[in-house]
Amino acid sequence: MAVKTELLGDSAKIEEEQIPGQIVYLFPGQGVQEVGMGKALYENSATARGILDQLKHVKPGLLNIMLDGSFEDEPVDVFDDTAIAQPAIVAVSLAAYFWFLERNPSFKERQPLAFLGHSTGQMSAIAAAGVIDKKTALDMAVERGRLMQEIGQKKENKGGMVALLGGTLEQAESLCASASETLGEGIWVSNDNTVDQIVLSGRESHVAFAAAHAKEVGIKKAVRLPVSIAAHCPLMQEAQDLFAQYLKNIKFEKPTSPIILNTSAAATLDPEEIREDLIRGLTTGVKFREALQEAQIIGVKSFVEIGKGPLSGFAEKAIQG
Numbered sequence: 388m389a390v391k392t393e394l395l396g397d398s399a400k401i402e403e404e405q406i407p408g409q410i411v412y413l414f415p416g417q418g419v420q421e422v423g424m425g426k427a428l429y430e431n432s433a434t435a436r437g438i439l440d441q442l443k444h445v446k447p448g449l450l451n452i453m454l455d456g457s458f459e460d461e462p463v464d465v466f467d468d469t470a471i472a473q474p475a476i477v478a479v480s481l482a483a484y485f486w487f488l489e490r491n492p493s494f495k496e497r498q499p500l501a502f503l504g505h506s507t508g509q510m511s512a513i514a515a516a517g518v519i520d521k522k523t524a525l526d527m528a529v530e531r532g533r534l535m536q537e538i539g540q541k542k543e544n545k546g547g548m549v550a551l552l553g554g555t556l557e558q559a560e561s562l563c564a565s566a567s568e569t570l571g572e573g574i575w576v577s578n579d580n581t582v583d584q585i586v587l588s589g590r591e592s593h594v595a596f597a598a599a600h601a602k603e604v605g606i607k608k609a610v611r612l613p614v615s616i617a618a619h620c621p622l623m624q625e626a627q628d629l630f631a632q633y634l635k636n637i638k639f640e641k642p643t644s645p646i647i648l649n650t651s652a653a654a655t656l657d658p659e660e661i662r663e664d665l666i667r668g669l670t671t672g673v674k675f676r677e678a679l680q681e682a683q684i685i686g687v688k689s690f691v692e693i694g695k696g697p698l699s700g701f702a703e704k705a706i707q708g
Contacts, residue, residue: 408688409500411647412515414480414508415696416673417614420472425479426454434489435482438521445525446474453479468615469539473507473532474525480511481521483694500687501654503647505698506578506619506673507531509665515693516642518661523637530633535669538626539616546573546590546617549598552583553607559585561604566596577619578673581701586612588620619672627669634662645685652677654685679705 428435442450453475488495504512507528514524538544551559559576566574566589574589574597587597594611601609617623639658647654648664652674655661679702682690692699 406689406691409686410497410689410691411501411503411682411687412484412499412512413690413692413696413698413702414484414502414504414511414515415476415692415694415698416504416506416508417469417472417476417618418612419694419696420475422452422455424453424475425450425482428479428482428486429454432482432486432489435486438482438485439478441522441525442474442478445522446471446529449475468536469618470529470532470536473510473535474528476507477511477514477524477528480508480694481514481524484511484515485521487693499644500685501645501647501682502642503678503682504649505580505675505696506649506668508698509646509649509668511693513639513642513646513661513665516644516646518639518642518646518658519637527634527637531630531669534626534629534633535616535618535623538623538629539618541625544617544622544625546588546620546622547594548577548586548588548612548614548617549594549601550610550612551585551587551597551601551606551608552610554583554585554601554605556585558604558606559587562597562601562606563587563589565600565604566593570596575620576672577617579676580673580697581676581679581704583704584701588617589622590617619668619670621670623669627666630669631666634666637662647678647681649673649675649678652681654681675701676705 425439429439439450502512502516510524510528513519514521556579563574570593574587574593577588578586598609598611639662641656641658645654645656646661650664650667650671690699690702
Protein backbone atom coordinates (compact mmCIF):
# COMPACT_ATOMS: atom_id res chain seq x y z
CA MET A 388 0.00 0.00 0.00
CA ALA A 389 1.48 3.34 -1.00
CA VAL A 390 0.36 6.47 0.86
CA LYS A 391 1.18 9.85 -0.60
CA THR A 392 1.37 12.83 1.75
CA GLU A 393 1.79 16.23 0.11
CA LEU A 394 3.06 18.17 3.11
CA LEU A 395 2.36 21.67 1.83
CA GLY A 396 -0.63 22.69 3.95
CA ASP A 397 -2.86 21.57 6.78
CA SER A 398 -3.06 18.11 5.19
CA ALA A 399 0.21 17.40 6.99
CA LYS A 400 -2.01 16.37 9.93
CA ILE A 401 -3.04 12.80 9.27
CA GLU A 402 -4.62 9.97 11.20
CA GLU A 403 -2.23 7.18 12.13
CA GLU A 404 -4.59 4.50 10.86
CA GLN A 405 -4.18 5.95 7.36
CA ILE A 406 -0.61 4.63 7.43
CA PRO A 407 -0.72 1.10 8.82
CA GLY A 408 2.18 -1.19 9.57
CA GLN A 409 5.86 -0.72 8.83
CA ILE A 410 6.71 2.55 7.05
CA VAL A 411 9.35 3.47 4.48
CA TYR A 412 9.79 7.22 4.03
CA LEU A 413 10.42 8.34 0.44
CA PHE A 414 12.25 11.57 -0.47
CA PRO A 415 12.03 12.93 -4.05
CA GLY A 416 14.84 14.07 -6.29
CA GLN A 417 15.04 16.48 -9.22
CA GLY A 418 11.90 17.16 -11.19
CA VAL A 419 9.80 18.37 -8.25
CA GLN A 420 11.34 21.85 -8.09
CA GLU A 421 9.05 24.76 -8.88
CA VAL A 422 8.56 28.41 -8.00
CA GLY A 423 6.60 28.59 -4.76
CA MET A 424 8.05 25.38 -3.32
CA GLY A 425 8.27 25.65 0.44
CA LYS A 426 6.10 28.75 0.70
CA ALA A 427 3.29 27.14 2.73
CA LEU A 428 5.87 25.47 4.95
CA TYR A 429 7.69 28.76 5.48
CA GLU A 430 4.50 30.59 6.39
CA ASN A 431 2.95 27.93 8.65
CA SER A 432 5.75 26.29 10.62
CA ALA A 433 8.52 27.78 12.71
CA THR A 434 10.33 24.44 12.48
CA ALA A 435 10.22 24.43 8.69
CA ARG A 436 11.07 28.14 8.51
CA GLY A 437 14.19 27.55 10.59
CA ILE A 438 15.42 24.91 8.15
CA LEU A 439 14.61 26.97 5.05
CA ASP A 440 16.21 30.09 6.52
CA GLN A 441 19.54 28.25 6.61
CA LEU A 442 19.57 28.59 2.81
CA LYS A 443 20.25 32.31 3.26
CA HIS A 444 23.73 31.36 4.41
CA VAL A 445 24.25 28.14 2.46
CA LYS A 446 23.03 29.39 -0.94
CA PRO A 447 22.27 33.15 -0.83
CA GLY A 448 19.37 34.20 -3.04
CA LEU A 449 17.94 30.70 -3.46
CA LEU A 450 15.15 31.08 -0.90
CA ASN A 451 13.80 34.08 -2.81
CA ILE A 452 13.29 32.18 -6.06
CA MET A 453 11.78 29.26 -4.18
CA LEU A 454 9.20 31.43 -2.45
CA ASP A 455 8.34 34.02 -5.10
CA GLY A 456 10.39 33.47 -8.24
CA SER A 457 12.87 36.29 -7.74
CA PHE A 458 16.54 35.48 -8.10
CA GLU A 459 18.55 38.55 -9.02
CA ASP A 460 18.13 38.91 -12.80
CA GLU A 461 17.89 35.20 -13.57
CA PRO A 462 14.90 33.79 -15.48
CA VAL A 463 12.46 31.41 -13.77
CA ASP A 464 13.87 28.47 -15.73
CA VAL A 465 17.03 28.84 -13.65
CA PHE A 466 15.43 25.95 -11.73
CA ASP A 467 16.55 23.67 -14.57
CA ASP A 468 20.07 24.30 -13.26
CA THR A 469 20.97 21.36 -11.04
CA ALA A 470 23.11 23.61 -8.84
CA ILE A 471 19.92 25.50 -7.95
CA ALA A 472 17.50 22.57 -7.86
CA GLN A 473 19.40 20.21 -5.56
CA PRO A 474 19.70 22.40 -2.43
CA ALA A 475 16.14 23.66 -2.95
CA ILE A 476 14.74 20.12 -3.00
CA VAL A 477 16.74 18.97 0.03
CA ALA A 478 15.74 22.05 2.04
CA VAL A 479 12.03 21.65 1.31
CA SER A 480 12.10 17.90 1.89
CA LEU A 481 13.71 18.28 5.31
CA ALA A 482 11.39 21.14 6.23
CA ALA A 483 8.40 18.99 5.24
CA TYR A 484 9.66 15.91 7.10
CA PHE A 485 10.33 17.65 10.39
CA TRP A 486 7.04 19.55 10.15
CA PHE A 487 5.30 16.25 9.55
CA LEU A 488 6.77 14.88 12.77
CA GLU A 489 5.82 18.07 14.60
CA ARG A 490 2.24 17.85 13.37
CA ASN A 491 2.01 14.11 14.03
CA PRO A 492 3.82 13.45 17.33
CA SER A 493 2.97 9.74 17.38
CA PHE A 494 5.22 9.24 14.34
CA LYS A 495 8.25 10.44 16.34
CA GLU A 496 7.97 7.30 18.42
CA ARG A 497 7.13 5.07 15.47
CA GLN A 498 10.44 3.82 14.13
CA PRO A 499 10.29 3.51 10.32
CA LEU A 500 11.38 0.35 8.58
CA ALA A 501 13.73 2.32 6.33
CA PHE A 502 14.46 5.59 4.54
CA LEU A 503 14.81 5.85 0.75
CA GLY A 504 15.64 8.90 -1.35
CA HIS A 505 15.66 9.14 -5.13
CA SER A 506 19.03 10.51 -6.28
CA THR A 507 19.20 14.04 -4.78
CA GLY A 508 16.57 12.86 -2.31
CA GLN A 509 19.05 10.44 -0.75
CA MET A 510 20.75 13.41 0.93
CA SER A 511 17.38 14.29 2.47
CA ALA A 512 16.86 10.68 3.51
CA ILE A 513 20.17 10.32 5.33
CA ALA A 514 19.66 13.62 7.15
CA ALA A 515 16.18 12.50 8.25
CA ALA A 516 17.78 9.26 9.50
CA GLY A 517 20.46 11.09 11.49
CA VAL A 518 23.44 10.08 9.35
CA ILE A 519 24.28 13.78 8.91
CA ASP A 520 22.70 16.91 10.35
CA LYS A 521 20.38 19.22 8.42
CA LYS A 522 22.99 21.95 7.83
CA THR A 523 25.48 19.39 6.51
CA ALA A 524 22.80 18.03 4.16
CA LEU A 525 22.22 21.52 2.73
CA ASP A 526 25.94 22.15 2.30
CA MET A 527 26.29 18.73 0.66
CA ALA A 528 23.44 19.44 -1.76
CA VAL A 529 25.05 22.75 -2.75
CA GLU A 530 28.40 21.06 -3.42
CA ARG A 531 26.94 18.08 -5.25
CA GLY A 532 24.79 20.32 -7.43
CA ARG A 533 27.68 22.68 -8.16
CA LEU A 534 30.02 19.88 -9.17
CA MET A 535 27.46 18.14 -11.36
CA GLN A 536 26.54 21.41 -13.08
CA GLU A 537 30.12 22.57 -13.67
CA ILE A 538 31.47 19.21 -14.84
CA GLY A 539 28.32 18.46 -16.83
CA GLN A 540 28.67 21.69 -18.80
CA LYS A 541 32.18 20.89 -20.01
CA LYS A 542 32.24 20.24 -23.75
CA GLU A 543 33.38 16.64 -23.34
CA ASN A 544 30.61 15.90 -20.83
CA LYS A 545 27.60 17.78 -22.19
CA GLY A 546 24.45 15.78 -22.70
CA GLY A 547 20.89 15.26 -21.56
CA MET A 548 18.29 12.77 -20.39
CA VAL A 549 15.21 11.12 -21.86
CA ALA A 550 12.39 9.28 -20.08
CA LEU A 551 11.07 6.11 -21.67
CA LEU A 552 7.41 5.41 -20.89
CA GLY A 553 5.69 2.08 -21.45
CA GLY A 554 8.76 -0.08 -21.91
CA THR A 555 10.91 -2.60 -20.08
CA LEU A 556 14.46 -2.41 -18.75
CA GLU A 557 15.52 -4.88 -21.44
CA GLN A 558 14.05 -2.65 -24.17
CA ALA A 559 15.83 0.38 -22.70
CA GLU A 560 19.13 -1.48 -22.66
CA SER A 561 18.54 -2.59 -26.26
CA LEU A 562 17.97 1.04 -27.25
CA CYS A 563 21.23 2.08 -25.56
CA ALA A 564 23.07 -0.69 -27.42
CA SER A 565 21.58 0.40 -30.74
CA ALA A 566 22.59 4.03 -30.16
CA SER A 567 26.11 2.99 -29.18
CA GLU A 568 26.48 0.72 -32.21
CA THR A 569 25.51 3.62 -34.46
CA LEU A 570 27.28 6.52 -32.73
CA GLY A 571 29.82 4.94 -30.41
CA GLU A 572 29.46 4.54 -26.65
CA GLY A 573 27.59 7.42 -25.10
CA ILE A 574 24.25 6.54 -23.49
CA TRP A 575 23.27 4.53 -20.42
CA VAL A 576 20.28 3.63 -18.22
CA SER A 577 20.35 6.23 -15.46
CA ASN A 578 17.08 5.60 -13.59
CA ASP A 579 15.11 2.38 -13.38
CA ASN A 580 12.18 4.10 -11.69
CA THR A 581 9.30 1.68 -11.91
CA VAL A 582 7.67 -0.96 -14.11
CA ASP A 583 7.11 1.30 -17.12
CA GLN A 584 9.35 4.32 -16.57
CA ILE A 585 13.07 4.22 -17.29
CA VAL A 586 15.40 7.16 -17.88
CA LEU A 587 18.44 7.23 -20.14
CA SER A 588 21.33 9.65 -19.81
CA GLY A 589 24.13 10.44 -22.22
CA ARG A 590 25.58 12.63 -24.94
CA GLU A 591 23.15 14.88 -26.77
CA SER A 592 23.47 13.01 -30.08
CA HIS A 593 22.79 9.71 -28.36
CA VAL A 594 19.81 11.03 -26.39
CA ALA A 595 18.32 12.42 -29.62
CA PHE A 596 18.87 9.04 -31.30
CA ALA A 597 17.16 7.22 -28.43
CA ALA A 598 14.18 9.57 -28.49
CA ALA A 599 13.79 9.10 -32.24
CA HIS A 600 14.11 5.29 -32.23
CA ALA A 601 12.38 4.31 -28.97
CA LYS A 602 9.25 2.96 -30.66
CA GLU A 603 11.34 0.67 -32.86
CA VAL A 604 12.27 -1.42 -29.80
CA GLY A 605 8.72 -1.44 -28.42
CA ILE A 606 8.75 1.58 -26.10
CA LYS A 607 5.50 3.53 -26.26
CA LYS A 608 6.81 7.05 -25.69
CA ALA A 609 10.05 8.98 -25.18
CA VAL A 610 10.06 12.36 -23.41
CA ARG A 611 13.08 14.64 -23.20
CA LEU A 612 13.68 15.90 -19.67
CA PRO A 613 14.30 19.60 -18.86
CA VAL A 614 17.68 19.06 -17.21
CA SER A 615 20.99 20.80 -17.77
CA ILE A 616 23.28 17.75 -17.49
CA ALA A 617 23.58 14.01 -18.15
CA ALA A 618 23.30 12.62 -14.61
CA HIS A 619 24.02 9.12 -13.28
CA CYS A 620 26.31 8.09 -16.10
CA PRO A 621 30.07 7.93 -16.83
CA LEU A 622 30.05 11.53 -18.09
CA MET A 623 29.95 12.49 -14.39
CA GLN A 624 33.21 10.70 -13.51
CA GLU A 625 35.16 13.88 -12.76
CA ALA A 626 32.33 15.19 -10.60
CA GLN A 627 32.22 11.87 -8.77
CA ASP A 628 35.95 11.98 -8.03
CA LEU A 629 35.68 15.52 -6.64
CA PHE A 630 32.57 14.69 -4.63
CA ALA A 631 34.38 11.71 -3.08
CA GLN A 632 37.13 14.06 -1.92
CA TYR A 633 34.53 16.40 -0.43
CA LEU A 634 32.77 13.59 1.46
CA LYS A 635 36.04 12.45 3.06
CA ASN A 636 35.76 15.39 5.44
CA ILE A 637 32.19 14.60 6.57
CA LYS A 638 31.48 12.21 9.42
CA PHE A 639 28.66 9.75 8.71
CA GLU A 640 26.79 8.35 11.72
CA LYS A 641 24.82 5.12 11.93
CA PRO A 642 21.24 5.81 10.76
CA THR A 643 18.29 5.45 13.14
CA SER A 644 16.74 3.06 10.60
CA PRO A 645 18.28 1.42 7.50
CA ILE A 646 18.92 3.40 4.32
CA ILE A 647 17.96 1.59 1.11
CA LEU A 648 20.79 2.36 -1.30
CA ASN A 649 20.30 3.80 -4.77
CA THR A 650 23.08 1.97 -6.58
CA SER A 651 22.61 -1.54 -5.16
CA ALA A 652 19.04 -1.44 -3.75
CA ALA A 653 20.35 -3.03 -0.53
CA ALA A 654 19.20 -1.87 2.92
CA THR A 655 22.06 -0.96 5.26
CA LEU A 656 22.95 0.57 8.63
CA ASP A 657 26.63 0.90 7.66
CA PRO A 658 27.70 4.58 7.41
CA GLU A 659 30.52 3.77 4.99
CA GLU A 660 28.21 1.88 2.64
CA ILE A 661 25.93 4.93 2.66
CA ARG A 662 28.87 7.22 1.86
CA GLU A 663 29.97 4.97 -1.01
CA ASP A 664 26.44 4.89 -2.39
CA LEU A 665 26.33 8.69 -2.53
CA ILE A 666 29.67 8.72 -4.33
CA ARG A 667 28.92 5.99 -6.86
CA GLY A 668 25.51 7.46 -7.56
CA LEU A 669 26.99 10.19 -9.72
CA THR A 670 28.07 7.73 -12.42
CA THR A 671 25.80 4.77 -11.66
CA GLY A 672 22.10 4.42 -12.41
CA VAL A 673 19.47 4.71 -9.67
CA LYS A 674 17.86 1.30 -9.07
CA PHE A 675 14.68 2.72 -7.62
CA ARG A 676 12.36 -0.06 -8.78
CA GLU A 677 14.66 -2.62 -7.19
CA ALA A 678 14.91 -0.51 -4.03
CA LEU A 679 11.12 -0.49 -3.73
CA GLN A 680 11.09 -4.26 -4.15
CA GLU A 681 13.72 -4.53 -1.40
CA ALA A 682 11.40 -2.52 0.85
CA GLN A 683 8.68 -5.06 0.14
CA ILE A 684 11.02 -7.95 0.94
CA ILE A 685 11.97 -6.50 4.33
CA GLY A 686 8.31 -5.95 5.24
CA VAL A 687 7.03 -2.52 4.22
CA LYS A 688 3.29 -1.97 4.63
CA SER A 689 3.07 1.76 3.84
CA PHE A 690 5.15 4.22 1.85
CA VAL A 691 5.04 7.83 3.02
CA GLU A 692 6.28 10.32 0.44
CA ILE A 693 7.67 13.50 1.92
CA GLY A 694 6.55 16.41 -0.21
CA LYS A 695 4.96 16.63 -3.60
CA GLY A 696 6.46 14.13 -6.01
CA PRO A 697 6.05 10.96 -8.10
CA LEU A 698 7.60 8.38 -5.79
CA SER A 699 4.49 6.89 -4.19
CA GLY A 700 3.13 6.40 -7.70
CA PHE A 701 6.34 4.58 -8.60
CA ALA A 702 5.88 2.46 -5.48
CA GLU A 703 2.36 1.41 -6.37
CA LYS A 704 3.42 0.33 -9.85
CA ALA A 705 6.58 -1.42 -8.72
CA ILE A 706 4.88 -3.39 -5.97
CA GLN A 707 1.93 -4.35 -8.17
CA GLY A 708 4.32 -5.29 -10.97
